[in-house]
Amino acid sequence: MLIVGNWKMHGDRQRLAEVVAIDRHVRQGCAARVALCVPATLIAAARGSVEAVVIGAQDCHQEQGGAFTGQLSAAMLADAGAQIVVIGHSECRAAGDDDARVSAKMAAAIGAGLAPILCVGETAAERDVGRTAAVVVDQARSALPAAIVAGLALAYEPVWAIGTGGVPLASDIAAVIAALRDYLIGRYGAAGRGVPILYGGSVTAGNAAALLGIDDIGGVLVGGASLTADSFVPILAAAA
Ligand code: PGA
Numbered sequence: 013m014l015i016v017g018n019w020k021m022h023g024d025r026q027r028l029a030e031v032v033a034i035d036r037h038v039r040q041g042c043a044a045r046v047a048l049c050v051p052a053t054l055i056a057a058a059r060g061s062v063e064a065v066v067i068g069a070q071d072c073h074q075e076q077g078g079a080f081t082g083q084l085s086a087a088m089l090a091d092a093g094a095q096i097v098v099i100g101h102s103e104c105r106a107a108g109d110d111d112a113r114v115s116a117k118m119a120a121a122i123g124a125g126l127a128p129i130l131c132v133g134e135t136a137a138e139r140d141v142g143r144t145a146a147v148v149v150d151q152a153r154s155a156l157p158a159a160i161v162a163g164l165a166l167a168y169e170p171v172w173a174i175g176t177g178g179v180p181l182a183s184d185i186a187a188v189i190a191a192l193r194d195y196l197i198g199r200y201g202a203a204g205r206g207v208p209i210l211y212g213g214s215v216t217a218g219n220a221a222a223l224l225g226i227d228d229i230g231g232v233l234v235g236g237a238s239l240t241a242d243s244f245v246p247i248l249a250a251a252a
Contacts, residue, residue: 017238127163173213
């Protein structure tokens with residue numbers, strides 16, 4: 013199991029105490045691989061304060077460098093200490109990342125040696141017209157690399173479930189995972205079985221065990237509940 017926390021635009025240096033506390037728990041023995049995608053300002057300090065937790069970024073620019081004021085390249089994030097990066101989060105897609113840019117960001121991340129977690133997910137309107145599987149498979153098709161790279165993972169995050177407390181039925185999540193798995197096997201052959209497919213969207217200590225019990229789920233991507241050790245550690249415990 014892979015359990016990833018996405019801190020979004022939360023956290024100052026004081027909050028590094030939570031990274032340390034989460035890392036302490038993981039060091040003491042944890043069934044899951046655990047990663048925290050912290051704000052870029054905290055990556056170097058977080059990396060320097062952990063032994064067991066993987067530190068990641070939440071996004072990267074698609075270009076390798078140049079006149080892109082305010083942006084961060086994948087290589088810069090790797091240089092700061094990031095080992096993984098979330099790409100195509102719905103909040104980034106909503107802010108302008110179309111399929112072409114998400115695909116370019118995947119290539120940039122891979123080029124810099126970051127393990128990419130590609131987020132896919134349907135809106136409520138797409139769900140309501142029965143397009144969920146088509147939407148997520150289209151997003152995967154357009155952004156996945158030609159060959160599997162180390163650490164590649166998919167995260168199924170329904171847009172309507174992020175930060176809302178709403179979670180799909182387990183059977184609906186299982187159906188989406190199955191559709192993505194079929195696509196991965198069609199694209200990569202048997203190796204496609206090994207790409208973890210995570211679920212994300214309103215994961216909490218209360219629902220983590222049930223979610224992690226879904227057939228073929230590879231882990232969870234956790235937003236709000238990853239911000240403190242108190243709320244995140246019980247989710248890690250649910251992976252046992
Ligand atoms: P949430 O966010 O757990 O706060 O719903 C998940 C995400 O955006 O990755």
